[in-house]
Amino acid sequence: MEHKLYIYNTLTRKKEQFIPLHENKVGMYVCGPTVYGDGHLGHARPAITFDILFRYLQHLGYKVRYVRNITDVGHLENDADSGEDKIAKKARLDQLEPMEVVQYYVNRYHKAMEALNVLPPSIEPHASGHIMEQIEFTQKIIDAGFAYVSEGSVYFDVEKYNKSNNYGIISGRNIDEMLETTRELDGQSEKRRSVDFALWKKASPEHIMRWNAPWSVGFPGWHMECSAMGTKYLGEEFDIHGGGMDLMFPHHECEIAQNKAGLGKDSVKYWMHNNMITIGGQKMGKSLGNFITLDEFFTGNHKLLSKAFSPMTIRFFILQAHYRSTVDFSSEALEASEKGLERLMDGYARLQKLSPSATSSIETAGLRAKCEEALNDDLNTPIAISYLFEALKVINSVHDGKATISVSDLEELQSVFKLMVEDLLGLKVEATATGTNEAYKQAIDMLLNMRLEAKRNKDWATSDKIRNELTALGFEIKDTKDGFEWKL
RNA sequence: GGUUCGUUGGCCGAGUGGCUAGGCACCGGUCUGCAAAACCGUUAACGGCGGUUCGAAUCCGCCACGAACCUCCA
Structure with a gap:
């Protein structure tokens, strides 16, 4: 396949040429949402980032299987011993079945994603639907000698793993330092070491989401679902694993360790992480309570918003920054994006109505190559967009009669714009x-x-x-x- | 404290060792009875101090400031 797509691999901290494990096919796994609340602006970022990658890989001719999970076995809210499952807690507060909570927020998530023109993934597996796979995976790790059972729970033996492997490979963490800094917190824990993490947790009496396993009635550890579902649908080795930077540690570090321990091999070739969206220079996040939900953007119903912002404005705003940079949200920044997008889409509409002349007085060749070059360079959407704005000037000058364009140049320009604007960037004309x-x-x-x-x-x-x-x-x-x- | 990353013009945001990214705003112009809108054009930056280099905003060092992760988080 003739292309030079380079993507930044968190594992090597370098841009690497993308070469799939299997010719013409790509397996891609991205961490999806935990469904116990409405999606906020931060959730839009990985969805849109990897939507661009999904679209671009298909454009390059690959058959892509894109798996994005739904975490519906909530993680523990506090520390592992006394915590309550987030979804269970939400269910208890609202007097609902946990699965009612899950269904409600999954529906809303899908609606928001559709509004943002994020293509649905090929498979969207639920953690709760793959308990058996997670139990089996855990058993494999026990059999391999990298996990131990303690009072009905199963823990990963990080220290043992680290003797023959590198725990910290993706996050740059040093296990010795971690052991030192956290030693004092070790109390009467059922874990051997504080760095050990749960593969299976015995359920406390009030824990309502629970399943039978050989070790206890309980629930899987957080990191287990991605190991189990990723390998189930993409194989023991696959190409791309994506997610937010905040998941690098411990989630992805643990996932790497689980896979290596259980399967004896590294599963993922390219790890990709999108950066955070900030608000006032600080990460927008659930725990900080400084998030603005997608619905609030769409309706303008939030005190920090000067007005409503359409889904396409949100999408464009995110695409105007590179996915590995933080992007600082403000109403002003969104308004700037909104105007820019409107000008781009107006120009795109104008392009459809241009009348060709016998010859071109302007240069249109090269736009396609430049845009593809930008996307090949680790999905540099802001650069690609800047080229479109430059081309906009050509379109407008032809429209104003200050320049002429030949039939073939016009067709090429229309074709590139269609490709970039609609197919790859996924911007659609919306009747605001x-x-x-x-x-x-x-x-x-x-x-x-x-x-x-x-x-x-x-x-x-x-x-x-x-x-x-x-x-x-x-x-x-x-x-x-x-x-x-x-x-x- | 440890690990990692960042600091670009009024705002947002790319980027390369030497050649104006782009968007928004501002200003000027075209258009209009006037205005708005639209379109065209211009202006303006590289945290501080050293070093490497013919040349650095871009490489290296130090400092300052900020952020992320080290608990759940996209």
């Missing part, structure tokens, strides 16, 4: 819902005020014409004592 509704309402009001004025002038012909034609369109017009009312 709220704005349109407001304008539409005001237009109707204006018409009816004109009718009111005509009535005052006893211009019945005009008055009736307005009423009849609106009625014909399906509006109900009601005269009131001091004005009018209408509805569709």
Whole structure:
């Protein structure tokens, strides 16, 4: 396959050329949401980042299997011994079945993703639907001698693993230092070492999400689901594993250790991590409580938002920064993106209506190559977008009659824009819902005020014409004592 | 404290050892009866101090500031 896609591999801290394990096929796993709350802006970032990768790999001709999980066996809220499962807690507070909570937020997550024009993954496995696989995986690790059972729970023996492997390979953490710094916190824990992590936890009596396992009635450790589901659907070795940078440690570090211990091999070739979205320079996150949900953006219903922002504005905003940089949210920054996007989409619409001439007075060749070059360079969407803006000037000058474009150049330009804007960046023309509704309402009001004025002038012909034609369109017009009312 | 990363013009945000990224705002212009919108054009930056180099915002060192991870987090 002829391409030079380079992606930054967190494992090596370098950009590496992407070469799939199996010719023409790509296996990609991305950590999805824990569904016990509404998705916020931070959740949009990995979804959109890896959506671009998904789209681009397919554009390059690969058959891609994209797996994005749903974590519906909540993680422990506090420390491992006294904690409560997040989803179980939410369920208890709302007096629902845990799976009702899960279903509710999964539905809402899907709705938000669809609005953001994020393509659905090939497989979206639920952790709760793969308990057997997780038990089996845990057993493999026990059999390999890298885990021990303690009071019904199973723990990964990090220290033993680290003797023959490198625990800390992706996060740069040093296990000796970790042992030193955390030793004092070791109490009467059932763990041998504080760095050990759970593969299976025995459920406390109040823990309502529980399953039978050889060791106890309990639930799988957090990191287990990705090991189990990733290898189930993509094989013991696959190409790409993605997720947010905050998952690097401990989640991905543990996942690497689990796979190596249980399977005897490294499963993932390229690890990719998107950076965080910040707000006031600080990470937007659930625990800090400084997040703004996607719905709040779409409706503008949040005190930090000057107005509503459409899903495409959110998408464009995220794409205007490179995925490995932090991006600082502010209402001003979003407004800037909104205007930029509008100009881009207006230009795209204008491009469809340009009239070609016999010759071109402008240069259009090279845009495709430049855009692909940008995406090949670790998905540099901001650079690709900057090229589109440059091309916009060409489009506008042709539109203004200040330049000419030949049929073939026009077709090429249209084709590149279609590819970049719609297929790869995934930007779609949207009838900015709220704005349109407001304008539409005001237009109707204006018409009816004109009718009111005509009535005052006893211009019945005009008055009736307005009423009849609106009625014909399906509006109900009601005269009131001091004005009018209408509805569709 | 440990590990990692960052500090770019009014704001957001790319980037390379020498050649103006881009967006938004500002300013100027075209258009318009006027205005708005739209379009065109211009301006402006590389945290501080040293070093390497013919040349560094880009490489190295130190300092300052900020952030992420070390508990759950996308």
